Amino acid sequence: MKNNQSLGFDAVKKKGWLLSNRFLILRRTVQLMILTLFLLGPLAGIWIIQGNLSSSLLLGVVPFTDPFILLQSMASGHLPLFQAFLGALIVVLFYGLVGGRVFCSWICPVNLLTDAAAWCRRKLKLRKEKVISRQWRYWILAMVMILPLFTGVMSWELVNPVSAFNRGLFFGMGLGWVLFLMIFLFDLLAVENGWCGHLCPMGAFYSLINRTSLIKVSAVKREQCTDCSDCFDVCPEPEILKGPVYGKKHEIGPLVKDLTCTNCGRCVDVCAENVFEITTVLSGKNNLAKGGEIK
Amino acid sequence: MSKRPQRKVTRRQFLVNTSKGACGVGFMGMGLAGYSNQSQSANPQMLRPPGALTEADFQSACIRCGLCVEACPYDMLKLGRLFQPIATGTPYFLARTDPCEMCEDIPCKAACPTGALDPELNNIDDARMGLAVLIDQENCLNFQGLRCDVCYRVCPLIDEAITLEMHRNIRTGHHAVFIPTVHSDLCTGCGKCEEACVLEEAAIKVLPRTIAKGELGHHYRWGWKEKEKAGESLIDPVLDLPDRVPEVLK
Numbered sequence: 001m002k003n004n005q006s007l008g009f010d011a012v013k014k015k016g017w018l019l020s021n022r023f024l025i026l027r028r029t030v031q032l033m034i035l036t037l038f039l040l041g042p043l044a045g046i047w048i049i050q051g052n053l054s055s056s057l058l059l060g061v062v063p064f065t066d067p068f069i070l071l072q073s074m075a076s077g078h079l080p081l082f083q084a085f086l087g088a089l090i091v092v093l094f095y096g097l098v099g100g101r102v103f104c105s106w107i108c109p110v111n112l113l114t115d116a117a118a119w120c121r122r123k124l125k126l127r128k129e130k131v132i133s134r135q136w137r138y139w140i141l142a143m144v145m146i147l148p149l150f151t152g153v154m155s156w157e158l159v160n161p162v163s164a165f166n167r168g169l170f171f172g173m174g175l176g177w178v179l180f181l182m183i184f185l186f187d188l189l190a191v192e193n194g195w196c197g198h199l200c201p202m203g204a205f206y207s208l209i210n211r212t213s214l215i216k217v218s219a220v221k222r223e224q225c226t227d228c229s230d231c232f233d234v235c236p237e238p239e240i241l242k243g244p245v246y247g248k249k250h251e252i253g254p255l256v257k258d259l260t261c262t263n264c265g266r267c268v269d270v271c272a273e274n275v276f277e278i279t280t281v282l283s284g285k286n287n288l289a290k291g292g293e294i295k
Numbered sequence: 296m297s298k299r300p301q302r303k304v305t306r307r308q309f310l311v312n313t314s315k316g317a318c319g320v321g322f323m324g325m326g327l328a329g330y331s332n333q334s335q336s337a338n339p340q341m342l343r344p345p346g347a348l349t350e351a352d353f354q355s356a357c358i359r360c361g362l363c364v365e366a367c368p369y370d371m372l373k374l375g376r377l378f379q380p381i382a383t384g385t386p387y388f389l390a391r392t393d394p395c396e397m398c399e400d401i402p403c404k405a406a407c408p409t410g411a412l413d414p415e416l417n418n419i420d421d422a423r424m425g426l427a428v429l430i431d432q433e434n435c436l437n438f439q440g441l442r443c444d445v446c447y448r449v450c451p452l453i454d455e456a457i458t459l460e461m462h463r464n465i466r467t468g469h470h471a472v473f474i475p476t477v478h479s480d481l482c483t484g485c486g487k488c489e490e491a492c493v494l495e496e497a498a499i500k501v502l503p504r505t506i507a508k509g510e511l512g513h514h515y516r517w518g519w520k521e522k523e524k525a526g527e528s529l530i531d532p533v534l535d536l537p538d539r540v541p542e543v544l545k
Contacts, residue, residue: 041365054384055360055408063408069358073409076355080409084358087408139316143324151331153354158334158383159327163359167374167384171361174376 007122007233010272023265023278030106038170053107053166055087063087068205069163072156076148092209098263099216100209104196105236105264109166113180114196117187118236131191134239134260137204144201161195162202193236197260207259214280217261217268219244219254224273231267231276241267245275255281338380339503341387342484344372345395345422346404346412350503356411359384366406369396390486390501395424397451397485420452425484426507427457427477431498440464440472446488446499447475456481457488475499479508 011020018025038056040046050057055065065087073080095103105111144156157163161179168176187194196203219225222245231245232238240258243250268276304312335350344363347353363386364372371393375381386403388395397419404412416422427446429435436443437459450457457475464470475488477499486501522528 047365050365050406051360051362054358055362057362057406057408065358065360065408070409073355073358078352078356078409078411080356080358081407081414083408084410133312135312135316136319139320140323143320143327147324147327147331148355151328152351153331153335153382155324155327155331157359158330159377160383164377164383167359167361168376171364171374172376174379176377179377 008270014272072154096212099213100206101262105262141201141204210259217256218279220277230270234266334382341381344403346416362406363403366402390489394486394490422483425501429499435498449487449491
């Protein structure tokens with residue numbers, strides 16, 4: 001296992017604090033900016049964007065609609081208006097290009113909560129253990145989409161913490177805080193990355209959109225890896241790094257192709273040896289010459 | 296995970312994993328289905344914005360974005376919060392505190408991206424958010440013979456949706472009572488009357504129309520209306536049978 005140095009220690013020493021945290025800083029900036037934009041309307045009367053992450057209207061013109069909730073709506077028997085379809089199309093195209101789970105790590109406000117829990121977990125040195133399967137989220141996703149066929153309403157949206165969290169921030173939380181405290185504690189005490197990495201069907205849904213993504217992380221310089229395992233410790237989906245980092249002898253390419261990658265860029269940050277890069281799938285850096293083929 | 300061909304899932308593993316997953320979400324789904332059922336019989340005093348589809352349709356159409364809430368110039372719409380007695384995230388208003396102001400351009404409806412608020416609604420007077428019911432006749436001041444009349448006076452459709460009907464005051468025997476009477480074909484359910492009711496707890500309340508309205512048996516006909524329609528009685532006049540009187544009285 002690892003020495004006692006804190007995660008990213010080597011990276012900070014070698015690259016400096018800013019370079020070892022750039023994607024984290026960028027990500028937090030984007031997350032907070034989006035929250036601010038949504039809050040400016042109700043709090044200050046500056047309406048740049050209206051609504052919430054389920055559906056919104058940018059500058060009164062451009063519609064965005066969450067395809068996950070729109071699909072639930074259709075499964076429960078409603079044919080939405082054109083505006084909602086257009087909004088969903090824009091969202092799917094966007095995430096289809098930059099990576100489906102970019103939503104999870106760059107937009108979704110629950111990420112702030114679960115990242116905080118993961119951070120506490122590392123600081124408290126709570127043991128990593130595999131408690132439940134990461135496949136649960138796909139089962140839950142199936143349930144979320146099938147249930148409306150029988151109940152005729154969007155059953156998951158009655159309890160969906162992800163939409164409830166951002167809606168609560170803009171429209172009032174009420175007793176919702178209890179649910180979010182539960183998620184925090186679950187991530188902190190029960191399962192590492194429990195909510196986002198194991199259960200959340202919304203993340204599972206967006207991971208499916210990941211298939212067409214052009215932007216992916218790549219372990220471009222994996223020969224330089226010193227086995228410090230910092231990337232595995234910081235990655236919310238550590239299993240997906242094994243192939244790209246260590247898979248050279250199995251002819252596995254350096255591209256992180258697994259659908260559950262959130263493109264958060266933390267592996268790029270914490271690696272002292274600059275093994276990782278955020279690349280486009282078309283980039284020549286991912287080809288066979290570096291030890292793997294692109295399928 | 297498809298990148299590790301050396302670790303193939305055996306048939307046994309596959310069956311075990313599948314049944315685990317199916318049972319797990321099966322349990323969860325049962326709970327959620329029960330909760331979904333309950334969410335459809337929410338607090339009847341939480342009223343939907345103008346143009347809302349029927350409750351079940353509304354719940355499947357509304358994506359809980361809050362655009363209607365932000366479009367409301369009077370800030371009377373709220374979104375249901377977790378654990379409130381209404382489908383989470385769906386918009387509602389409370390007539391007693393924040394009734395609908397019945398904007399002519401219906402901005403909440405215009406903002407709805409999915410059609411949960413019916414885009415066909417163009418005249419706010421056609422909205423049917425609920426139906427005002429003078430539910431507590433024992434405490435209504437007008438019913439006691441006083442001239443409160445407040446619900447009647449604040450009604451945006453005064454003398455149409457609410458009229459004052461004069462009846463005999465049986466208590467005094469020689470006065471009148473003026474009964475505020477709601478007409479369901481015109482009441483929009485905006486809630487102005489409930490807000491204005493001077494009592495501690497309103498005697499007139501806006502309820503969902505499904506609760507407030509009765510429905511006639513489909514075979515039932517009002518004789519006098521049918522008579523008017525046909526121009527004459529639909530049944531034969533009363534038969535004049537021969538009188539049979541005991542012999543002794545003849």
